[in-house]
Amino acid sequence: MLLAALWVAAGAVGAAPAAEPNTQVPVGSRHYAATAMPDRIVASPAQDAATGFAVSWRSVPLDAAAVLEVTLAGDSPDMGQVRRITARSQALQTENGAAQFHHADVGGLQPDTLYAYRVQGQGSWSAWNHFRTAGTADQSLTVLYFGDTQNKNLSHVSRVIRQGWQTAPDARLAVFAGDLVSGGDGQDDSEWGEWFAAGGWLLPGMAVAPAAGNHEYFEEFEDTPQERRVLGRHWPVSFALPGNGAGVARSTTYWFDYQDLRVVVLDGTSALDLGTAAQQAQWLDGVLTGERPHWTIVVVHQPLYPLRAERDNTVLAEQLRPVLRRHRVDLVLQGHDHTYGRRADEAGDLPQYISSVAGPKQYRLSEQARATMRPVAEDTQLFQVLRIEGRTLRYEARTATGRLYDAFEIRRGRGEARRFTEVTKGRIAQRDCPRPHSPKGRDDRCWE
Template sequence: MSRVPAALTALTMALLLCSGSALAKKDAETGAEPNTQVPAGSRHYAATGFPDRLVASPAQDAARGFSVAWRTDTSVKAPVLEWVLAGDSPDVGTPTRITATTQALTTELGASHHHRADITGLQPDTLYLWRVQGQNTWSAWNQLRTAGRADQPLTLLYFGDTQNKNLSHVSRVMRAGIKAAPDARLSLFAGDLVSGGDGQDDSEWGEWFAAAGWLPQETAVAPAIGNHEYFEEFEDTPQERRVLGRHWPVTFALPRNGVDAADTSTYWFDYQGVRIAVLDGTSALDLGTAKAQAAWLDTVLADNPHPWSIVLLHQPFYSPREGRENTELRDVLLPVVRRHQVDLVLQGHDHTYGRRGEGQGATPQFVVTVAGPKQYRLSDEARATMAPVGEDTQLFQVLKIDPSHLRYEARTVTGRLYDGFELTRGTDGRKQKTELTQGRIAPRDCTRAQTLKGRADRCWE
């Protein structure tokens, strides 16, 4: 085998580390906080024989199964996951064992193995214990409850873009969400979980998991993919193209039921009376898959047996930021959303807050939100067409759903109610919207003229 690729890889890693060091130096000079808390050259988040980055995700039928992804170093080649019915004794009994599939990944922190195990045949609304294997060691036992029946009430959490300074700033948003909704079984994310492209991609993912704490093990995590989970290959050349980042396919164990044109980044699942379809906006806009995704989404929503539907994607149909128009999403995918009267469209990307309905009906409701510290500014159009809107505010969302009601609350990181509404479903299937105004704080605007780095188009880096 040729040694040239290895040499090029080493050179690339060295250049990326230098780039990361230069960015950290620039941040220090401007007084801006660096993107990660990892000192230049640190291998703090390198893989070891101990399992880490554990994350559970829902199966297509989340009442009957879930899947788990985790990471180790390359000494672990075919680890197992153990699961068992949860009980009150430390004697867990005899667990069922599942041998994981494994994929290799090499990053600036070295080589690692990423593992996946799919757990099937479970009972609805049942608490299970599970743990994963490393090199002569195990993870903690984790508890996860499967989805219940379609008529049972559900609480879920939703987070907009995390992306930057995950350990420093995003961790408190996730903690606030867990405290506000301790009964949440499901956590949705808008994409751009990390920033990427600065030579510290693996450390950024390490900090995302550090920020999330126990949330990825004890709720089922379902993320959309963002543009920052892609990277630009051959940048600034005629051959420049958008390429799926290497972390995405191995970091999460998502349902394998997406559209062929974006099979690792689109998927759907049912969770207690809600059908949730996850789209890939970057692939639709930049890789020509909008029509394929629209046809797939049409099929997914056409046979929805549940009273509610949610579409999750990164780029918004209606952008609250100046200068962004995702025209192809509106032209190709939005008609499907309208035709099937999707209840809630959850989006990110624009690092502000904005909500709007469409037409005279109660649905769809379109939400753009942000969890991380990077904060943009609202456009004049957003202020005229969305309400409420917001700048300079880190948020999380709590949804409470039963067969007749969908209650949506957006709360600031300190727990204050920023936005809220409730959809009520009548016996004829029609839906009405009621605004939740009691206790809601006034919309927030950015009062800074520019960021610490001198950018007037943003409120905070």
């Protein structure tokens, strides 16, 4: 009671909230420097997630080739006979010093089987991690989807990831819709360090599928006639992705099948700023042509229907929407606008276009978004849970404390028929920004 009274009294003072720094470590700290111990371990699905996965990790530069060990997970501490896989390695020099990133492809596995793996550092090994391969098309599947994390990953985003995993402990796949970090300002590597710290045990133990956002790029030759967008050096080394992407954006586009779901990841920044929208649309058309799983999700950072004022993603939308409609895509998962909004396609209930945000950077909704989307939200950190069970896909958006904010179901009928149903029971009321400006005084943002 005393603590509550003190809390209320402190709130009554009305002190303006202070803007937090972007990372927990002070400027100049090398807390996230690479060491002999392997770290930044993250697993990603192979193109066929039932038979393989890939792992990326980091260490100091090694004297010999890095190795991953994998075996069937058992109940004894004796792991038995292990399979050793030699990794491909690439050096990276950052503000935190020299590092080496390693990628290992683990193939030839059995579906729906629990494996144990560990990765090597300099005279050291990681913990044994568990990873279960995808099952068969008729098995149920739970997916976590996170919008932009980007800022204050360890301070604020970590609670959203934890709450997501606590809400859906059976999740096997995690999708991140881009802008994982903010980037730049001499703390790029520390920001990546805090993204991995925020992800904790989820990253090495689940199939992680990230999209590249505009903050994974940087401006080369900024404020000169030669200014251009360039993919940051951390992206290609931080993830071991399928490598089956569009030729114009091979390292940032890819696709994979996970049970009865096909996931296709696009690069909206390359499409908009580097002129590759038409080529990516053509590649997407090819990936979706022919026999494929019953459910389809496309992930792209920039929303085809923007939620923030003064956004223009017309080129991306004009190229992609015809392909999405023709191939009857179910969901388009997006980020970028740091608010929440959902709407149907102009031609029908599907695809459902969803934009969300997991991090604390919060913008304000445009009047256009408020008029065309339901529901919408400001000032709200969210995660999403997708559950596929047989002929039904259920979607839920939940707040950082686990409260239900949005939900719907898609049910497959015979042939290609789909029936879309809103689920309103249990939703909390619409959330809008309660303050006139952000802690730094910006009226176009609700929070920094």
